[in-house]
Amino acid sequence: MSYSKTKIAIVDDHALLRHGIQSLLQGLDDIEVIATASSGEEAVTLLTTHSPDIFLMDIMMKGMSGIETTRWIKEQSPTTRVILISSEVNKEYIAAGIKAGINGYLPKDSSREALVDSIHTVMKGERYFSPEVTALVFQDFYLKEKDGKGLPRQKTKVLSKREEEVLAHIASGKSLKETADELFISVKTVETHKQHIQDKLGLKNTALLVKYAIDNKLI
Amino acid sequence: MSYSKTKIAIVDDHALLRHGIQSLLQGLDDIEVIATASSGEEAVTLLTTHSPDIFLMDIMMKGMSGIETTRWIKEQSPTTRVILISSEVNKEYIAAGIKAGINGYLPKDSSREALVDSIHTVMKGERYFSPEVTALVFQDFYLKEKDGKGLPRQKTKVLSKREEEVLAHIASGKSLKETADELFISVKTVETHKQHIQDKLGLKNTALLVKYAIDNKLI
DNA sequence: GAAAGCATCAGGAATTCCCTGATGTTTTCC
DNA sequence: GGAAAACATCAGGGAATTCCTGATGCTTTC
CATH class of the missing domain: 3.40.50.2300 (Response regulator)
Incomplete structure (x- = not known):
């Protein structure tokens, strides 16, 4: 055959x-x-x-x-x-x-x-x-079925395209200002993105954010 | 054979x-x-x-x-x-x-x-x-030999014991406050140590400091 | 024994952090 | 196809940190 x-x-x-x-x-x-x-x-x-x-x-x-x-x-x-x-x-x-x-x-x-x-x-x-x-x-x-819809559903942990860009900038040592300039957005927006990233990934501060980026080969 | x-x-x-x-x-x-x-x-x-x-x-x-x-x-x-x-x-x-x-x-x-x-x-x-x-x-x-003794000698790049402690704390995600509490010194002192570390190693900000610590397996 | 480094702290302005909240667009889901 | 969620953008404001300078006493080094 x-x-x-x-x-x-x-x-x-x-x-x-x-x-x-x-x-x-x-x-x-x-x-x-x-x-x-x-x-x-x-x-x-x-x-x-x-x-x-x-x-x-x-x-x-x-x-x-x-x-x-x-x-x-x-x-x-x-x-x-x-x-x-x-x-x-x-x-x-x-x-x-x-x-x-x-x-x-x-x-x-x-x-x-x-x-x-x-x-x-x-x-x-x-x-x-x-x-x-x-x-x-x-x-x-099993866990999801057990506690059903009563508890607040876990938020998404996948970063958006923009969030990944911001993460890469910051973890590479760029300041918020530099990041904002390079991405043509305001510092406030960069702040928000950074905050969202930390919320999604449960990272308390910049140090842990950089560690995450390195661990995950994002930089 | x-x-x-x-x-x-x-x-x-x-x-x-x-x-x-x-x-x-x-x-x-x-x-x-x-x-x-x-x-x-x-x-x-x-x-x-x-x-x-x-x-x-x-x-x-x-x-x-x-x-x-x-x-x-x-x-x-x-x-x-x-x-x-x-x-x-x-x-x-x-x-x-x-x-x-x-x-x-x-x-x-x-x-x-x-x-x-x-x-x-x-x-x-x-x-x-x-x-x-x-x-x-x-x-x-090449770079090391090039500028010889004419230019101001690069500052020491060896961190003191205390500085390494502070670096480890910060790079692990501890805040200045937490670090100060755990080392029984004031936040101001932690700030100074951190600043000295960055000066010695030529690191512009926390992100680069964390990267350095990870690269050098200090955490 | 002077010079350098070490460890500690302070003041103050700039920056970043962190929270809330907002608006319009796009994507996803039933 | 319409509601819900996610995305991208920005702002205000108080708290925390960063980043200068400068200071004091103590130890190490040459």
Whole structure:
């Protein structure tokens, strides 16, 4: 029987991880890495030039994030599968990912077996989530149902485009004034954005904000 | 001629990267990955149980950092080689690494060739630094020599004990008030310390101060 | 034993922080 | 398709911090 291998594209801004995953997938008879990209922007191009079956993509990337890129991909080609790779199992990322239409979510500390499993699973049209992710989602589901609509719903924790810009400026050491000038808005608006960011992420002050930005590779 | 392969241990808290590097090193006739560890603590154990020739170790790890672990390893066994892997080419990391006695420094976006090259180089007893790292270090050297003794000497960049305490507090997100209370001094004194720190290190504001603290693993 | 650094504190003006509140637009959801 | 939520923009005002200068006593260093 003649069939073609599953075509994989790997997207990550770290070459070593990119090549590492590629190596892990070598020698398998039904999987083939046909392309790699170092950014979301490149990935979008890859979609038309190589039409992979599955994108294995880091969620945290400079420039377009994995989530944004997924939205792009799904808009252009809803049947293309996307598996996001993340270094942390984070409720908000998972939620944003599901909303963007991902087919799988894989922690970075997964085994080769889990990686291959995830590819096989999403190729069958199913979704793949690691046990940790599943546990987290189910626990969250349980908690939400338990206290129902009585308690105030948790606010969104996904930053808007503008908020991310402001965050990047401030965390890079720009003052509010400098940030305002560079973004052509008033200082007051920058203040508000900064406040919203801190509220959304639960960060008490600038120091913690910078720490967050660094931890999440936003600068 | 009978000779043994170079024994490599890989240390990284991300399994995917760990296995990725391992895959990249497979099939080489003079290199063998004999062990992997997911933390600095494990690496120290590995040293006695497996006595590898070279540690390939991520600089950024939860718990013991790559630098700290290197110090440990070099104390126990000075002939064991250590190559640090970092996602960014950072002056302070490199300096701290050299001080700790690393044999090589490899950016995460290196090619497979560079990886293998680094292993061969350090096994010859030489140090391996990527072109970017070399460029950075030489530029720094040049700048230091250029302005000699004619210009006002750069102020000391060594923080006092107290200043480091204050820095750690502030960079961890403590307010001036909180810091003052915990150190049993007035807010004004904390302000002064903070100012001195910024002056010494040439940091314009809190954001840059936090970045410095994180870059230098002071928190 | 003078000079430099260290640790402590103060005054005061500029800036930032943090809260509330507002308006118009866009997105999302049922 | 219309209500609700999120987004982007701005303002007022009190509190906190930043960023200068300057001061005092104590320790370290050459």
